[in-house]
Amino acid sequence: MTSPNPVEPLPYETAAVEETLGPGWAELLRTAYRWMVLGRTIDAHLQVLQRQGRLDFLGAAPGHEAVNVAAGLASTREDWVFPGLREQLIALVRGHALPSYVHHLFSDAKDPAVGRNVPGHPTAREVHYVSMSSVIGTQLTQAVGLAYAQKLKADTGATLVFFGDGATSSNDFHAGLNFAGVFQVPVVFCCVNNQWAISLPVSRQTAVASLASKAAAYGLPGRQVDGTDFIASYRALADALKQARKGEGPVLLEFILYRMTPPSEIEDPVRYQPADWMVRAARLDPVVRLLSWLQVHGRLTDEERDRWQADADHEVRAAIELAEGTPPPPAESVTEDVYASRPYASAGPGG
């Protein structure tokens, strides 16, 4: 995992980190790094499989690890998560089993969603990770409704909703932030600005300089966060969740980071991205930034780093092997779960 590229160091002295993250900070950072390695490793293995034609589609998330792991670790069991396309790692950090996720990626019989949704769109009810569509932005208003229910029932949880920079142009971005402002529900809007919506840069998505500034139009606070900095991302999420839970209203967080892969494996970013994009992205690689901080500050040995990487490789390989040996979902499942029950005839195999 060491990179020959010089990365932009995380700008913290130990004392500042301790102050920002509180007691237990060192273990938190080590845990975070370990999860980030797992996320990066999953993507690396799956990208190979995808190129070999063994996997259809992948919403890979290199570059998004710091925000995802921060969200997973800063949220509690009572919180709910509405993901966008690249938040799968949050489900794993919150306790969704890696083999279940990989079964989903292979759309096999053990996919908890029975192979109904395209790979990269997992559902994990047991960790309050909500099923997603491929429509951009629709989850924002849903998250507001769920947060309304949490507030109405006086429950302790809050709702995190993730979406990309492109989603800020959608109808539901406007409706969602507007409803949240009016109803003052415990929702944290997490705009993951990886600077590209397929081929379109943010400058063609909006004329405002900061997506976070859009919050003002809805009477909400908005904040920009360095999404390649785990410490800043964690602190921002923990604060926003705390504020939401205390009934102090919703927040819009804009996490700025770099998309380090094509939007999907069928796209070729060479057509539209600047030639030095990946070099710039590598300088702000969130995984390497945290690794380097931990090593410089004597919190992670080379031996641990290598062992964790080997463990992640092993874990991912085992899950892939399991999934590749699992048959596809049974034919009859194609007409199940359309309705709660099937009280009447409908078109399907044999019907």
Next chain:
Amino acid sequence: MTELNLVQAINRTLRDAMRQDPNILLLGEDIGVNGGVFRATEGLFKEFGADRVIDTPLSETGIVGAAIGMALYGLKPVAEIQFLDFIYPAFDQIVSELAKFRYRSGGQYPAHVVIRSPYGGGIKGGLYHSQSTEAYFCHTAGIKVVVPSTPADARGLLFSAIDDEDPVLFLEPKRIYRSLTGEVPDGTHRVPFGRARIVREGSDVTLFAYGAMAPLAAEAAETLSRDGVSAEVVDLRSLVPLDEATCIASVEKTGRAVIVHEAARFCGFGAELAAVLAEKALYSLKAPIVRVTGFDTPFPYALENLYLPNAERIVHAARNAVRAS
């Protein structure tokens, strides 16, 4: 039993359901303080408060999206879309999200939302307060679509919609909100989905209708009876699920089918019903299936009475069907 009109029956049913179950809440435009533009939620804001009778900002996608989130958490939201003509900003939420949540999550996330919406013409509403576009929704698997035509059915179907485990589009024929009254049971009787109602028995021709067209079909049957034509009237009540058995049995008996709806003809619900009858009751048919519908035009304002089916057009179609064999 209490004598009520259709909108009163809806109002009372919402009230009774909310008294029984604190998880039921209402959301929509002008439904709170104002009691709804048709007064369907009159008095409910006062009884249940602003948290359960929610006046929302003016955004249909916001209303349905928020309702979905509430349902995912275990509440039972009943959303009002003020006119069916204004539902399209929420179309994405309905067909891409609501209808597919259970399926795409492998059953982990059912989303039980009831969407109530007044629909249909005959109130001088023009293009955007009159349309009858149920077919868009019937086409999407995962959502149920029901339409009452009497105050008693409004209550029974609405209770069933709220009880149901699936998303339900509950269409209210606003033209007959107040124009007819009927005895409505005071208790919590349910009208099950997927059961058509035989309004009147007959032997020569079946008139299929729903919503505001059902009383017109009954009126036509009365006229036909004076000419010695015995018409059976079937009120579909539930479009999805469709009571195919009752429809087929009726045509097997009468041998003739006239399908009435105020929606445009092309790809309207009548096309589906005609196909079902052709597939499953063809050998019982003595005459071609006839559709009496709105025109394949936008909904007109000045000439809405020309556009809308009336008893005369239904009678004419039924007579032709009987004469054809």
